[in-house]
Amino acid sequence: MTSDAALPYDRAATGFRNYWYPALGEREVGRHPRRMILLGEPIAFVRRGAKVYAVQDECPHRGARMSLGKDEFPGTDTLACRFHGWTFDLRNGACVAALTDGPDSPVVGKVRIRTFPTEQRKGIVWVWMGRGAPVPLEEDVPYLLLRDDAMVKYRRRVVYGNWRYHAEGSGGGHFQMLHKDSLALLMVELFAANQGADPYWGQEGPDGEYLIERVGPPVLRGDFPGLGEWPPKRPWRLFRPNMEQALPDPKRFRHGVETITAMRLPGYLRVRNFPLPDAIYFEWYTAIDADHYQYFQASCHWPRNPLQWAWINALYHLWARPVRKGRFNDQDKAMVRDGTDRAKRSGLHAPTPLYRPDSFPLAFREMCNRYARGEGLEDAERQGRGGPVELRLVEAGEG
Ligand code: FES
Ligand SMILES: [Fe+2]
Incomplete structure (x- = not known):
């Protein structure tokens, strides 16, 4: 403690x-x-x-x-x-x-x-876990998911680990390392770093305010002194990573979200273009107890005609669900297990060195501390939030 x-x-x-x-x-x-x-x-x-x-x-x-x-x-x-x-x-x-x-x-x-x-x-049973009268559902559930024209597909399972490690592990530089050998990225060119990570409160389209992980353009290859280049170039990795945050093409993107990852309380993640292009993906980590949570993955798709509907469904069941919502996201799950085990051995705030991409997990903690409904330090001021998140950057070695 x-x-x-x-x-x-x-x-x-x-x-x-x-x-x-x-x-x-x-x-x-x-x-x-x-x-x-x-x-x-x-x-x-x-x-x-x-x-x-x-x-x-x-x-x-x-x-x-x-x-x-x-x-x-x-x-x-x-x-x-x-x-x-x-x-x-x-x-x-x-x-x-x-x-x-x-x-x-x-x-x-x-x-x-x-x-x-x-x-x-949208085919899902939502439950209010608070004491007292619930807030309107629309305050907590993403607008994009509730939209009439969204086709929502969900998957849920029980996972070992504390929910906070999954929530805060979703950003911060793990993508190009942890997921590099996943089948989902087999043909995608890897990159070294996303510099200039800069979490902020923002609203895109009609989907309300999120804690957004703004990242700069990826640095494709890094020259590491004494070690060589990383990641290595591989001829079969034909596709560029879809990491740029260009303004969405209104003809192509129907959801108005331009940033890649964003989070909102009580701790769910939004990802653009996952698990299929033009989809929007949400995942909730709902605690069961301190060591288990329900991993609830929901993706929203917008087929424009019956043919597209059939195509998206086929791609979803053959590829997106087993490979992306399944094996790809299971790699994150394994890290949650390890983080939980360490916290159980040495405490929640065991001294740990941090690096620049950790600004997103730190901002997540800040969001919890300041804005958790009915519990946050600035609960009374929740309505007035906006602008950059003030981060108390922790030096290496501090908790
Ligand atoms: S009626 Fe429920 S325990 Fe007796
Ligand atoms: Fe991940």
Whole structure:
């Protein structure tokens, strides 16, 4: 523990509570409840008609999992606990019957189970994890994903590691090293460095404000004294890296995003042109506990006609999903594992040397500390933010 232990970033081992998170696909929830743990809270998701409900997965009586519960009164929005039949109204959590105590049970109306607000948008069930009334979903979920014309494809899985290491590892110079041998980049010419990384708050198109990793044009090859040139030129790497931040061609890019990577609270990443050209990609790292998170990847595509729709779908399932959302992103996952293990051995702020590209992960921590809703140091001033992020650059050897 360090003197920074009180900062929101340090406290957020299981994430920031007052946000909407993607939980699972609409089609994954049926009449029988399904258990998930998000931000350390066991939740039972269950469908009644068109509506998906989420309640605490723990009966107030003797603690049985509500996800083992039964639909004893089909046609009503209720769920009965499997153990003794306390039955709850899923809309507000009120206990409406204690079946094994008869219709006159005094428990009725006196007990409540916690409910979590949910919304279903673009095939995904979103859940509000905060206490108190939720903010409008649109404040937390990207506009581009919610757009009527976006075709959204998602993938989710449980990963070992603390969510913060994935969130802050998404920028900062790892791309051309960690991913250089991935199948996804097999024919792309590699580059040495992106200089002049300069994170800032910015808005592009209608997609709201993000912490944007502005990078300069790539330096294709570096001459390293005493070592030689890096990376080596390879004849099969035919394509230039798509790293320039030219203004989008309005005929080609439909989303108005020109920068490559950007982040927003509660800690999700936006990437341009991934996992296919002209797509926009988002990934959430939703803590399950301090050592696991749900890696939720969603990409948005904009096919203009049925032929393009078929083409994008084929490319997606044959290439983008297994190779880019899969193997390519799995390389990042492995680094999250290692960062987590080190933090468990030596603490969250073990002394570590930093280098220039670390300005993005540092800006991410700053964003958490200053702006996390309901927890950030400048929560009251959130509405007025803008302009460059002030970074307290850490010298090598400091925590
Ligand atoms: S534990 Fe749920 S009704 Fe008894
Ligand atoms: Fe990566």
